[in-house]
Amino acid sequence: MTNDERILSWNEKPSKPRYTPPPGAIDAHCHVFGPMAQFPFSPKAKYLPRDAGPDMLFALRDHLGFARNVIVQASCHGTDNAATLDAIARAQGKARGIAVVDPAIDEAELAALHEGGMRGIRFNFLKRLVDDAPKDKFLEVAGRLPAGWHVVIYFEADILEELRPFMDAIPVPIVIDHMGRPDVSQGPDGADMKAFRRLLDSREDIWFKATCPDRLDPAGPPWDDFARSVAPLVADYADRVIWGTDWPHPNMQDAIPDDGLVVDMIPRIATTPELQHKMLVTNPMRLYWSEEM
Numbered sequence: 473m474t475n476d477e478r479i480l481s482w483n484e485k486p487s488k489p490r491y492t493p494p495p496g497a498i499d500a501h502c503h504v505f506g507p508m509a510q511f512p513f514s515p516k517a518k519y520l521p522r523d524a525g526p527d528m529l530f531a532l533r534d535h536l537g538f539a540r541n542v543i544v545q546a547s548c549h550g551t552d553n554a555a556t557l558d559a560i561a562r563a564q565g566k567a568r569g570i571a572v573v574d575p576a577i578d579e580a581e582l583a584a585l586h587e588g589g590m591r592g593i594r595f596n597f598l599k600r601l602v603d604d605a606p607k608d609k610f611l612e613v614a615g616r617l618p619a620g621w622h623v624v625i626y627f628e629a630d631i632l633e634e635l636r637p638f639m640d641a642i643p644v645p646i647v648i649d650h651m652g653r654p655d656v657s658q659g660p661d662g663a664d665m666k667a668f669r670r671l672l673d674s675r676e677d678i679w680f681k682a683t684c685p686d687r688l689d690p691a692g693p694p695w696d697d698f699a700r701s702v703a704p705l706v707a708d709y710a711d712r713v714i715w716g717t718d719w720p721h722p723n724m725q726d727a728i729p730d731d732g733l734v735v736d737m738i739p740r741i742a743t744t745p746e747l748q749h750k751m752l753v754t755n756p757m758r759l760y761w762s763e764e765m
Protein backbone atom coordinates (compact mmCIF):
# COMPACT_ATOMS: atom_id res chain seq x y z
CA MET A 473 0.00 0.00 0.00
CA THR A 474 1.40 3.42 -0.87
CA ASN A 475 1.79 6.17 1.71
CA ASP A 476 -1.14 8.14 0.26
CA GLU A 477 -3.45 5.11 0.52
CA ARG A 478 -2.81 4.79 4.24
CA ILE A 479 -4.65 6.70 6.99
CA LEU A 480 -3.95 10.39 7.65
CA SER A 481 -4.96 11.17 11.26
CA TRP A 482 -3.14 14.47 11.89
CA ASN A 483 -3.44 18.07 10.76
CA GLU A 484 -0.58 18.85 8.40
CA LYS A 485 -0.68 22.58 9.12
CA PRO A 486 -1.44 22.96 12.83
CA SER A 487 -2.02 26.48 14.07
CA LYS A 488 0.46 28.25 16.32
CA PRO A 489 -0.80 27.93 19.91
CA ARG A 490 -1.65 31.10 21.80
CA TYR A 491 -0.24 29.48 24.96
CA THR A 492 3.55 29.43 25.34
CA PRO A 493 4.85 26.41 27.29
CA PRO A 494 7.55 27.07 29.90
CA PRO A 495 11.22 26.45 28.97
CA GLY A 496 11.99 22.74 29.08
CA ALA A 497 8.37 21.66 28.49
CA ILE A 498 7.90 18.00 27.60
CA ASP A 499 5.34 16.52 25.22
CA ALA A 500 5.11 13.24 27.16
CA HIS A 501 2.69 11.32 24.94
CA CYS A 502 3.32 11.13 21.22
CA HIS A 503 4.15 8.46 18.67
CA VAL A 504 5.99 7.87 15.41
CA PHE A 505 4.67 5.82 12.49
CA GLY A 506 7.37 4.26 10.33
CA PRO A 507 8.53 5.37 7.88
CA MET A 508 7.10 2.09 6.62
CA ALA A 509 9.82 1.40 4.05
CA GLN A 510 12.36 1.33 6.88
CA PHE A 511 10.17 0.13 9.75
CA PRO A 512 7.27 -2.02 8.48
CA PHE A 513 4.07 -2.10 10.50
CA SER A 514 3.14 -5.22 12.47
CA PRO A 515 1.15 -7.92 10.63
CA LYS A 516 -1.28 -7.61 13.56
CA ALA A 517 -1.70 -3.82 13.21
CA LYS A 518 -5.32 -2.67 13.56
CA TYR A 519 -4.73 0.51 11.53
CA LEU A 520 -2.25 1.40 8.80
CA PRO A 521 -1.22 5.03 9.07
CA ARG A 522 0.75 7.23 6.71
CA ASP A 523 4.38 7.76 7.60
CA ALA A 524 4.85 10.15 10.52
CA GLY A 525 8.55 9.88 11.27
CA PRO A 526 10.93 11.65 13.63
CA ASP A 527 11.61 14.69 11.44
CA MET A 528 7.90 15.51 11.41
CA LEU A 529 7.66 14.98 15.17
CA PHE A 530 10.61 17.25 15.91
CA ALA A 531 9.28 19.97 13.58
CA LEU A 532 5.97 19.84 15.46
CA ARG A 533 7.77 19.95 18.82
CA ASP A 534 9.55 23.15 17.78
CA HIS A 535 6.42 24.68 16.23
CA LEU A 536 4.40 24.13 19.42
CA GLY A 537 7.16 25.39 21.73
CA PHE A 538 8.23 22.16 23.41
CA ALA A 539 11.76 21.05 24.31
CA ARG A 540 11.50 17.26 24.59
CA ASN A 541 9.31 14.29 23.69
CA VAL A 542 8.35 11.00 25.27
CA ILE A 543 7.59 8.68 22.37
CA VAL A 544 5.17 5.86 23.13
CA GLN A 545 5.39 2.78 20.96
CA ALA A 546 2.11 2.66 19.02
CA SER A 547 0.20 -0.61 18.60
CA CYS A 548 0.63 -0.53 14.80
CA HIS A 549 4.32 -1.38 15.36
CA GLY A 550 3.55 -4.33 17.65
CA THR A 551 6.46 -5.39 19.84
CA ASP A 552 9.18 -4.33 17.40
CA ASN A 553 10.39 -1.06 18.93
CA ALA A 554 12.84 -0.21 16.12
CA ALA A 555 10.95 2.85 14.82
CA THR A 556 10.58 4.33 18.30
CA LEU A 557 14.24 3.62 19.17
CA ASP A 558 15.35 5.21 15.89
CA ALA A 559 13.35 8.35 16.67
CA ILE A 560 14.82 8.54 20.20
CA ALA A 561 18.35 8.16 18.81
CA ARG A 562 17.77 10.94 16.29
CA ALA A 563 16.51 13.31 18.99
CA GLN A 564 20.00 13.72 20.46
CA GLY A 565 18.94 13.39 24.07
CA LYS A 566 15.67 15.27 23.66
CA ALA A 567 13.49 12.16 23.58
CA ARG A 568 12.88 9.13 25.72
CA GLY A 569 10.41 6.34 25.17
CA ILE A 570 7.92 3.76 26.31
CA ALA A 571 8.24 0.32 24.73
CA VAL A 572 5.78 -2.45 24.02
CA VAL A 573 7.39 -5.83 24.60
CA ASP A 574 6.71 -9.52 24.29
CA PRO A 575 6.41 -10.43 28.01
CA ALA A 576 8.97 -13.20 27.42
CA ILE A 577 11.65 -10.54 26.79
CA ASP A 578 14.93 -11.33 28.55
CA GLU A 579 17.10 -9.14 30.78
CA ALA A 580 19.67 -8.37 28.06
CA GLU A 581 16.95 -7.12 25.70
CA LEU A 582 15.46 -4.96 28.46
CA ALA A 583 18.91 -3.53 29.16
CA ALA A 584 19.30 -2.73 25.45
CA LEU A 585 15.96 -0.90 25.49
CA HIS A 586 17.14 1.12 28.50
CA GLU A 587 20.35 1.98 26.64
CA GLY A 588 18.18 3.11 23.70
CA GLY A 589 16.29 5.55 25.91
CA MET A 590 13.24 3.53 26.98
CA ARG A 591 12.06 4.12 30.54
CA GLY A 592 9.00 1.89 30.74
CA ILE A 593 6.63 -0.49 28.99
CA ARG A 594 3.01 -0.08 27.98
CA PHE A 595 0.15 -2.48 28.66
CA ASN A 596 -2.71 -1.81 26.25
CA PHE A 597 -6.15 -3.18 27.17
CA LEU A 598 -8.14 -1.69 24.28
CA LYS A 599 -9.71 -4.60 22.41
CA ARG A 600 -9.91 -2.60 19.18
CA LEU A 601 -6.11 -2.15 19.25
CA VAL A 602 -4.67 -5.45 20.51
CA ASP A 603 -5.66 -9.12 20.26
CA ASP A 604 -4.85 -10.06 23.84
CA ALA A 605 -3.63 -8.55 27.11
CA PRO A 606 -2.37 -11.39 29.33
CA LYS A 607 -2.41 -9.98 32.88
CA ASP A 608 -0.35 -12.83 34.38
CA LYS A 609 2.45 -12.35 31.85
CA PHE A 610 2.30 -8.57 32.21
CA LEU A 611 2.74 -8.90 35.98
CA GLU A 612 5.66 -11.25 35.56
CA VAL A 613 7.59 -8.88 33.28
CA ALA A 614 6.64 -5.85 35.43
CA GLY A 615 8.53 -7.55 38.26
CA ARG A 616 11.85 -7.57 36.43
CA LEU A 617 12.10 -4.19 34.71
CA PRO A 618 15.31 -2.10 34.79
CA ALA A 619 15.66 0.15 37.84
CA GLY A 620 13.65 3.35 37.65
CA TRP A 621 11.19 2.12 35.02
CA HIS A 622 7.41 2.33 35.25
CA VAL A 623 4.49 0.81 33.39
CA VAL A 624 2.01 2.76 31.29
CA ILE A 625 -1.50 1.31 31.23
CA TYR A 626 -4.11 2.14 28.61
CA PHE A 627 -7.72 1.18 29.33
CA GLU A 628 -11.24 2.56 29.06
CA ALA A 629 -13.36 3.58 32.07
CA ASP A 630 -15.68 0.58 31.86
CA ILE A 631 -12.92 -1.86 32.87
CA LEU A 632 -11.27 0.20 35.61
CA GLU A 633 -12.80 -1.81 38.48
CA GLU A 634 -12.00 -5.11 36.75
CA LEU A 635 -8.34 -4.03 36.46
CA ARG A 636 -7.96 -2.93 40.09
CA PRO A 637 -6.47 -6.23 41.41
CA PHE A 638 -4.05 -6.29 38.47
CA MET A 639 -2.93 -2.71 39.07
CA ASP A 640 -2.67 -3.29 42.83
CA ALA A 641 -0.15 -6.08 42.10
CA ILE A 642 2.16 -4.04 39.87
CA PRO A 643 5.43 -3.55 41.78
CA VAL A 644 6.60 -0.35 40.03
CA PRO A 645 5.04 3.09 39.47
CA ILE A 646 2.09 3.24 37.06
CA VAL A 647 1.18 5.95 34.54
CA ILE A 648 -2.41 5.88 33.24
CA ASP A 649 -2.99 6.99 29.66
CA HIS A 650 -5.70 9.61 29.14
CA MET A 651 -6.96 9.21 32.75
CA GLY A 652 -8.46 5.85 31.79
CA ARG A 653 -10.77 7.55 29.29
CA PRO A 654 -13.52 8.94 31.56
CA ASP A 655 -16.81 10.20 30.14
CA VAL A 656 -16.07 13.92 30.61
CA SER A 657 -19.68 14.90 29.88
CA GLN A 658 -20.43 13.59 33.43
CA GLY A 659 -18.43 16.50 34.82
CA PRO A 660 -15.74 16.58 37.52
CA ASP A 661 -17.95 14.81 40.09
CA GLY A 662 -19.30 12.18 37.72
CA ALA A 663 -19.01 8.45 38.35
CA ASP A 664 -16.01 7.99 36.05
CA MET A 665 -13.93 10.76 37.63
CA LYS A 666 -14.86 9.55 41.12
CA ALA A 667 -13.70 6.02 40.27
CA PHE A 668 -10.47 7.39 38.83
CA ARG A 669 -9.83 9.44 41.98
CA ARG A 670 -10.35 6.30 44.09
CA LEU A 671 -7.67 4.61 42.00
CA LEU A 672 -5.26 7.54 42.48
CA ASP A 673 -6.00 7.55 46.20
CA SER A 674 -5.17 3.85 46.48
CA ARG A 675 -1.46 4.37 45.75
CA GLU A 676 0.86 7.37 45.81
CA ASP A 677 2.82 6.11 42.80
CA ILE A 678 0.03 6.17 40.23
CA TRP A 679 0.49 9.02 37.76
CA PHE A 680 -1.76 10.06 34.88
CA LYS A 681 -1.77 11.86 31.56
CA ALA A 682 -4.25 14.74 31.35
CA THR A 683 -4.41 14.15 27.63
CA CYS A 684 -6.70 13.82 24.64
CA PRO A 685 -9.54 16.35 24.76
CA ASP A 686 -10.11 15.31 21.15
CA ARG A 687 -10.68 11.64 22.09
CA LEU A 688 -12.63 12.24 25.29
CA ASP A 689 -14.88 15.16 24.38
CA PRO A 690 -16.96 14.40 21.27
CA ALA A 691 -18.44 17.92 21.33
CA GLY A 692 -15.20 19.08 19.68
CA PRO A 693 -13.18 22.27 20.20
CA PRO A 694 -13.03 24.13 22.49
CA TRP A 695 -13.69 20.87 24.44
CA ASP A 696 -15.39 22.62 27.38
CA ASP A 697 -16.48 19.39 29.10
CA PHE A 698 -12.91 18.16 29.08
CA ALA A 699 -11.64 21.43 30.59
CA ARG A 700 -14.20 21.56 33.42
CA SER A 701 -13.81 17.86 34.27
CA VAL A 702 -10.02 17.66 34.16
CA ALA A 703 -8.95 20.97 35.79
CA PRO A 704 -9.93 19.88 39.36
CA LEU A 705 -8.06 16.59 38.91
CA VAL A 706 -4.88 18.41 37.84
CA ALA A 707 -5.14 20.78 40.81
CA ASP A 708 -5.76 17.98 43.34
CA TYR A 709 -3.03 15.62 42.04
CA ALA A 710 -0.56 18.23 40.81
CA ASP A 711 2.54 16.17 41.56
CA ARG A 712 1.38 13.16 39.54
CA VAL A 713 0.14 14.61 36.27
CA ILE A 714 1.92 14.79 32.91
CA TRP A 715 0.72 15.94 29.51
CA GLY A 716 1.16 15.20 25.80
CA THR A 717 -0.21 16.02 22.37
CA ASP A 718 -0.93 12.40 21.32
CA TRP A 719 0.37 13.35 17.85
CA PRO A 720 -0.09 11.85 15.22
CA HIS A 721 -3.45 11.07 16.85
CA PRO A 722 -3.87 7.39 15.87
CA ASN A 723 -7.35 6.55 14.61
CA MET A 724 -8.61 10.15 14.83
CA GLN A 725 -9.05 10.52 11.06
CA ASP A 726 -12.74 11.45 11.41
CA ALA A 727 -12.08 14.25 13.92
CA ILE A 728 -8.49 15.34 13.32
CA PRO A 729 -7.49 17.82 16.02
CA ASP A 730 -5.48 21.00 15.43
CA ASP A 731 -2.40 20.60 17.67
CA GLY A 732 -2.31 24.36 18.29
CA LEU A 733 -5.75 24.10 19.91
CA VAL A 734 -4.69 20.97 21.82
CA VAL A 735 -1.82 23.00 23.37
CA ASP A 736 -4.23 25.83 24.19
CA MET A 737 -6.06 23.40 26.49
CA ILE A 738 -3.04 23.46 28.86
CA PRO A 739 -3.81 26.70 30.75
CA ARG A 740 -7.48 25.66 31.05
CA ILE A 741 -6.63 22.43 32.91
CA ALA A 742 -3.44 23.61 34.68
CA THR A 743 -4.67 27.02 35.63
CA THR A 744 -1.58 28.59 37.23
CA PRO A 745 2.03 28.90 36.05
CA GLU A 746 3.03 26.68 38.98
CA LEU A 747 0.66 23.88 37.93
CA GLN A 748 1.78 24.22 34.32
CA HIS A 749 5.42 23.90 35.32
CA LYS A 750 4.72 20.76 37.33
CA MET A 751 2.67 19.14 34.56
CA LEU A 752 4.98 20.02 31.70
CA VAL A 753 8.46 20.07 33.28
CA THR A 754 9.00 18.83 36.86
CA ASN A 755 6.77 15.76 36.76
CA PRO A 756 7.81 14.30 33.39
CA MET A 757 11.46 15.07 34.22
CA ARG A 758 11.10 12.93 37.36
CA LEU A 759 9.71 10.02 35.34
CA TYR A 760 11.91 10.23 32.24
CA TRP A 761 15.09 12.20 32.97
CA SER A 762 15.43 11.55 36.71
CA GLU A 763 19.24 11.65 36.47
CA GLU A 764 19.00 15.39 35.73
CA MET A 765 16.85 16.13 38.76
Ligand SMILES: O=C(O)/C=C(\CC(=O)C(=O)O)C(=O)O
Pocket residue numbers: 545546547548596601626718722723
Ligand atom coordinates in the same frame (compact mmCIF):
# COMPACT_ATOMS: atom_id res chain seq x y z
O1 LIG B 1 -2.19 6.38 21.44
C1 LIG B 1 -3.30 6.70 21.80
O2 LIG B 1 -3.39 7.67 22.54
C2 LIG B 1 -4.49 6.06 21.41
C3 LIG B 1 -4.76 5.14 20.47
C4 LIG B 1 -3.79 4.39 19.70
C5 LIG B 1 -2.83 3.64 20.50
O3 LIG B 1 -2.76 3.76 21.68
C6 LIG B 1 -1.91 2.70 19.85
O4 LIG B 1 -2.01 2.51 18.65
O5 LIG B 1 -1.09 2.13 20.56
C7 LIG B 1 -6.18 4.92 20.24
O6 LIG B 1 -6.98 5.15 21.16
O7 LIG B 1 -6.55 4.52 19.12
